[in-house]
Amino acid sequence: MNEMAHSPFVNIRRNLHQIPEIGFKEFKTQRYILDYLASLPQERLEIKTWKTGIFAKVKGRTGSRTIGYRTDMDGLPIEEQTGLAFGSTHEGMMHACGHDIHMSIALGVLTHFVQNEIDNDLLFIFQPAEEGPGGAAPMMASEEMQQWRPDEIYALHIAPEYPAGTIATKEGLLFANTSELFIDLKGKGGHAAFPHETRDMVVAAAHLITQLQTVVSRNTDPLDSAVVTIGKLTGGTVQNIIAEHARLEGTIRTLSAEAMAKAKHRIEKLIEGIEVGFECIADIDYGCNYYQVNNDPSIARRFIDFMNQKENIELVVCKEAMTGEDFGYMLKEIPGLMFWLGVGSDYGLHHAKLNPDERAIQVGIETMTSYFHSLA
Structure with a gap:
């Protein structure tokens, strides 16, 4: 990493790493990116803001097509334990999913095309709230997106398990459908010596947790895949x-939208049974829901052939x-592709000690600039 110490985009990553912010509160992050964009030549660059996100359009020679590139911006409520000199300055917050890496690569690609014109227009989408409550779906519905809607769209996600610079992807389904799961059970409390006068929600919760294990084992097609976890x-x-x-918090993950709908239906039926059996009231909240990331087969083949x-x-x-990513909402409407970019860390995503190999930043920039040139 020493040879990259003076790379401007490594420095950008380190600056962004120090200011992680949760979804729709990325005020410092947005300001940092806007200030950087303002430092670039403005002749072919047009910028619009949306909440705490940014649309940045680099105009091409003809603009007959628009190619989209999306990066996410938010951090996670995790106390950093990396010991890095440029560690988070926001207590209890960390870029533990690599969005600082994602943003620095996006700015590197954008800078290249501000300086090197191609035929196509390029739309760089800096999306807030990927970790929650979800920024992709409302951003897709925004007036700004409707005005600048790309013809195809791309994104990457760091992968700690691959060596720095490795690229991994596939045709079709890449990431799962995901949903949060929050269940509140309300009964009747009382003295431990008089259980017959109460409705014990710890016991009800214990029964429900056991029953939820049957959603996958007995209600999901064995040839499909699903996960129901109470964490x-x-x-x-x-x-x-x-x-x-009592309150249960967990997650649901499936490899198809149909399996997600069936899992939720079965969970609701099990909860109805708990309400009757334990004479209690139950509330269910699915929180953030992310649609599957499904790579367009023809675009994936073209991308894979180019990289080979x-x-x-x-x-x-x-x-x-079985990971989730709300980029799936963009791919649901616009053909495109997401890929993993290896960053070779001993610690995984959402870990307090995640420390990506910064050499992957230049690989990401060079990969996308050369690929976008090939589309011109």
Whole structure:
């Protein structure tokens, strides 16, 4: 990484890494990017803001087609433990999913095309709230997107498990459908010595957790894939009071939109049974929902063929993953592609010690600039 210490885009990444912000509160991040864009030649550059996001259009010679490139902007509510000299200055916040890397690559590609004109227009989309509550769907519906809607669209996501610079993608489904899951159970609390006068929500929650395990094992096609995980359970106050309230928090992930709908239907039926069996009231909230990332087959083949011709690129045709990404809402309406970019970290995504290899930044920039030149 030493040879890249003076790269402006590594420096940009380090600056952005210090100011992670949660979804739709990326005020410093937006200001930083706008200030950088203002430093570039403006003759072919047009900028619009949307909430805390940014649309930046680089005009081409003919503008007969518009190619989109999306990057995400937000961080995560994680206390950083990397020990880096440029660590987060925002307490309890970290770019633990690599969006600082994503933004620096996007700015590198944008800068190249401000300085090197091609036929196509390029639309760079700096999207807020990817981690939640979800910025892609409302951004797609925005007036700005309707005015500048691209003909095809691209994005990348860092992959700690691959060596720096490796590119991995595939035709068709790449990321799963995902949904958050929050269930609140309300019964009747009381003294532990008089359980018959109460409706114990810890017991109800325990039964529900067990029943939820059947959604995959007994209600999902064995040839399909789904995950239902309860990651957090809270309930009660002290050891000798029966709990009046319990809360379950988890996630649902499926490889098809149909399997997601079926999983949610079955979960709702199980909850109805808990309400009857334990004489309680239940509320369910699905929180953030992300649509599957589905790469356009013809675009994926073109991208893979191009990368296979580059001697300095190691391309992996990978399997689909149960990770979620709201870029899927953009691919639902616009043909395009997402790929993994290896960053060779010992710690994975959303980990407090994630430390991507910054050499991947230049690989990402060179990959997308050469590919976009090939589309001209």
